[in-house]
Amino acid sequence: MKEYANHHVLAKDLPHELQDRINALSSRARREGNMQVKLFEQAIIENTFEDEPHAPSICIINEFDDELTPPLEFHYSNLMWHGEGVPKPDVANLQGCGCIGPCDPKSKTCRCLVHQKQYWSDGPGFLYQEEGRNKGQLKIFDYPIFECNDFCGCSEDCPNRVVQHGRKYPIEIRKTQLKGWGVFAGHKKIPRNTYLGIYAGEYLMDAEAERRGILYNKFGRTYLFDVDFYHLRAGQDDWSPKYSIDAYHTGNNHSCDPNCFINPCYINEANLDKPLLTIFTQRDVLPGEELCFSYRGNEDEDEDAAKDSEGGENGDAIYIKCRCGAANCKGRMWK
Numbered sequence: 645m646k647e648y649a650n651h652h653v654l655a656k657d658l659p660h661e662l663q664d665r666i667n668a669l670s671s672r673a674r675r676e677g678n679m680q681v682k683l684f685e686q687a688i689i690e691n692t693f694e695d696e697p698h699a700p701s702i703c704i705i706n707e708f709d710d711e712l713t714p715p716l717e718f719h720y721s722n723l724m725w726h727g728e729g730v731p732k733p734d735v736a737n738l739q740g741c742g743c744i745g746p747c748d749p750k751s752k753t754c755r756c757l758v759h760q761k762q763y764w765s766d767g768p769g770f771l772y773q774e775e776g777r778n779k780g781q782l783k784i785f786d787y788p789i790f791e792c793n794d795f796c797g798c799s800e801d802c803p804n805r806v807v808q809h810g811r812k813y814p815i816e817i818r819k820t821q822l823k824g825w826g827v828f829a830g831h832k833k834i835p836r837n838t839y840l841g842i843y844a845g846e847y848l849m850d851a852e853a854e855r856r857g858i859l860y861n862k863f864g865r866t867y868l869f870d871v872d873f874y875h876l877r878a879g880q881d882d883w884s885p886k887y888s889i890d891a892y893h894t895g896n897n898h899s900c901d902p903n904c905f906i907n908p909c910y911i912n913e914a915n916l917d918k919p920l921l922t923i924f925t926q927r928d929v930l931p932g933e934e935l936c937f938s939y940r941g942n943e944d945e946d947e948d949a950a951k952d953s954e955g956g957e958n959g960d961a962i963y964i965k966c967r968c969g970a971a972n973c974k975g976r977m978w979k
């Protein structure tokens with residue numbers, strides 16, 4: 645199992661071979677035999693081969709215009725790329741369980757189960773069902789998932805190892821009519837509470853995220869996600885997030901009626917401030933349906949009524965009208 649095994653990849657080392665290879669082709673060569681699309685699809689396989697070798701491959705499809713692929717800086721990955729000043733994964737303080745074979749969800753001694761219960765004492769123990777789907781209550785309070793890790797004695801088929809085994813269902817990257825590129829369910833129905841992938845990107849210190857945020861807001865596309873889950877801020881009035889994740893090189897679209905949600909998850913990382921952002925379905929998803937989560941976070945909010953105008957208070961292009969098409973659309977993607 646290689647998965648997220650203590651990978652400490654630096655944002656400055658984000659690969660650019662794909663861009664280089666495609667940039668070296670003439671525009672005719674890029675189209676001939678669908679070359680650019682094939683290179684792009686192959687790059688995705690290469691980027692994810694180590695952490696999810698059995699995941700179904702991803703197709704790039706555009707039925708709306710003549711853009712061949714997402715922009716070349718797009719980099720599909722499950723890894724967290726560490727920006728300047730962000731500490732590397734803390735494995736020194738990582739503890740594993742001493743279980744033999746798969747962990748027993750009723751065990752009184754499994755260290756990982758005890759750890760999980762510290763965050764949800766009257767919860768269901770491990771947060772996964774037998775088929776490797778989460779138990780569906782996670783979303784309500786952003787309960788963190790603590791999976792078994794490299795220091796555990798348990799086997800690969802332990803019920804507390806799900807994210808680390810990767811995506812099981814086919815997905816596609818498709819151009820949408822109104823929202824740029826998006827991620828879609830492939831030819832199979834995806835059951836609710838299924839793990840799909842990591843909201844991967846660059847881990848940034850707060851100050852750098854602020855700087856990039858101003859820029860992204862101006863040109864109308866943002867990919868910044870503040871790591872501000874409930875279990876990190878609970879009971880602290882003056883708490884503010886230490887890190888943000890910039891998915892500039894990756895990224896899903898927003899919906900006001902999302903079929904996915906993002907949950908914090910720890911595998912080979914003892915630093916609570918640096919969870920993986922894992923994407924799960926929150927209802928059954930039909931083949932071909934777009935996979936979206938809410939940029940507004942998981943809380944219910946009834947403040948700011950929909951504003952149908954383009955451009956926000958300060959005219960930033962980011963405050964564009966939401967085009968999710970949901971019956972309950974709030975009109976804006978951001979709070």
Ligand SMILES: C[S@@+](CC[C@H](N)C(=O)[O-])C[C@H]1O[C@@H](n2cnc3c(N)ncnc32)[C@H](O)[C@@H]1O
Binds near residue numbers: 864867897
């Ligand atoms: C993280 S990116 C998602 C990927 C993006 N579609 C692309 O092609 O790069 C976020 C941007 O996608 C667009 N977007 C996402 N959801 C949208 C929605 N519901 N309505 C309108 N635009 C949306 C906006 O431009 C937003 O700033």
